[in-house]
Amino acid sequence: MFRSKATALAVVAAVAMPVCQLAHAATDDDLKELREQVRQLREQYEQRIGALEARLKEAERASGEAQVAAGQAAATADQAVAQSSNRPASEGAFNPAVSFILNGTYGNLSRDPAGFRINGFVPTQGEVAPPGRGFSLGESEIAFAANIDQNFRGTLIASLSPDEKIEVEEGFLQTLGLADGLTVKAGRFFSAVGYQNEIHAHAWDFTDAPLVNKAFLGNQFADDGVQVKWIAPTDAYFDLGLELGRGRKFPGGPDGGRSKNGFGSGTLFAHLGGDISDSTAWKLGVSHLRTSPRDRSYTDVDSTGTTVNNSFSGTSRLWALGGILKWAPNGNATVTNLKLQGEYFRRAESGDLIYDTALASLGTQSGGFQSRQSGWYAQGVYQFMPQWRAGYRYDRLSPGSTGLGLVDSGALTAADFPVLAAYAPTRSTFMVDWSGSEFSRIRLQFARDQSRRDATDNQVFLQYIMSLGAHGAHTF
Amino acid sequence: MKFPWKLMTGACLWFAGLPAFAAVNVVACEPEWAALAREVAGDNATVYSATTALQDPHHIEARPSLIARVRNADLVVCAGSELEVGWLPLLLVQSGNRKIQPGNPGYFEAGQFVQKLEVPKTLDRSMGDIHPGGNPHIQTDPRNIAKVATALIARFEQIDAANAEAYRTRGKVFLDRWQAGVSRWEQQAAPLKGMAVVTHHKDWTYLEAWLGLREAGTLEPMPGVPPTPAHLAELVEGMQRQPAKLIIYSAYNDPKAAAFLSQRTRIPAVMLPFTVGGSDKAIDLFSLFDDTIARLVAAAR
């Protein structure tokens, strides 16, 4: 069922794109010949024009139109100078743009982050816990990016975690101007589900992710797959895209993805954006992520006090609706500017839940599982003077409804699934940060986190984020 | 069933050919290059400027509206020299538009056609946000604009061959008028020669070189770093010993630092439009320089 629906989505996306693109793709060979001819024509043409220009210049010089001709000759000479000085001196000039991110925190938390959980929501096995107590090195990042040739651009971003693990955060190729607003990405990349998910942690406005991203996307969802995106040929911004992936992480699963042909996750997204005036720009997005996890496991403590491993198999459907608005006087953000951002997530999961897969407590049992849950956050960040910003974020998750077959049938009790018991987590976060330049930022953040049913966690973080090397560019 | 790909391709090529009769779609990164494109292309181009004179071209958001504009562009005209490094690469990559990718005729970097000043010998960010390719603010010297115009005319001829004659004619008229303008501005600015000035950012280097002004300091402690009280205090002290004649800031700069220094030192501060649209009078490239020189001469009197 999943496959057929996702295929239907793909068909819809394909049809929405201009039919001409299909024709282009299908007759590439035919076109290649044509293109070659056009290229040759253009080359001959350019040479001829060049020769004519040179002759014209000679004639002008000879006929005494000294000033203009001299100016033009000087321009040509300068051009030659500029171009020769721009010429790379060695093959090293082709090295990709390299940048590093250094990130560290000092944390003061009233609750141990090791015991962090979001009550009422299936644990994600992701890195959702807040940064640790005391001094800790955050994830350092190494990024390489360059145009591979005239057709492709490549990006590799690896993260080095403080416990000496290296992970490929993103590693993808991207077409360079394929045709008519089409871009294809392939490899591992942050999915375009929601707004915040696509943004690297060092560009976040707060130290940690919104609760919806923690609960529904395991902090940040990067999948191995393909993305096709089309931008409409209009003055207002509109894009439409499709992703097919492996489903290697929550909400897919098991961790690393299933061993199966085809795909385990599918995302469909659309964005609309524009300017209200010189001062204000906005973007709205809607997206849908569908995964079919098998044996996606999590741990809980059952009614006997034993830690048990449970696992879910079925389908998970997530809808995200979000928007961002940026304001700066006359569009000049150097002195003051404002950024408003908010997202709403809604998830439906249905399938089977296996209790105690490792036979550690009351014995392995299986029953139906249905849940409908949602959550949202809203945040605003204001730069009140050059280099200084302050921001506030409010998070709220709604437990909705969760139905457990094993509890309904009386085989087990709700006390055997305590983490799933209905609870509405909330969090308030305040931050102020200072940026010495585009390359350094120091942030102080306070949060009152009520993700855990039994305890409020008061968190203070002092964080630095430094970027070295190539000048990065940030998406809107 | 065999799908009539050939027929469809033919139809598509025919459609794709249609825009050749329409105007060339130009997106300029800065207003000065938008104005130049209008001068040399006239009605043969529709020109959109990605930024205004009140915006800092170093720091622009890669807004959705800009991606949409670049996606539909036939020609992108930018300063280059990494001035737009924080936003233009994103627009190019995300646009899905092959025509305007670097290396194609639809990508035009003005900075490539002039001799750059202040090309750093060493690159270290402790010296501020310096541009490895040299100072990118080339448009403050009108002789650079003539050089860029020559190259831009040739580029228009290449992209829109059907109207090549028109670009050549229009271009020649513009260059002749411009040449006369440069002589006029040089005459008007002759008394400014040798004058010491303090500028907000290092974005007047080319004008200083052109008119023979001497830069006695900048309000920014380093390129791209906002003025600090400590640095301003240093400047006040320096100006008391060796006063400059003028404090210059651009339309997009926060005027506070210039006003502060002016108040403390009694050196007049003057706002210059920097690009087209930066003042009420600077409505095109000619009036931009008319107004710039007039403001300089009036303030230095």
Ligand SMILES: [Zn+2]
């Ligand atoms: Zn600059």
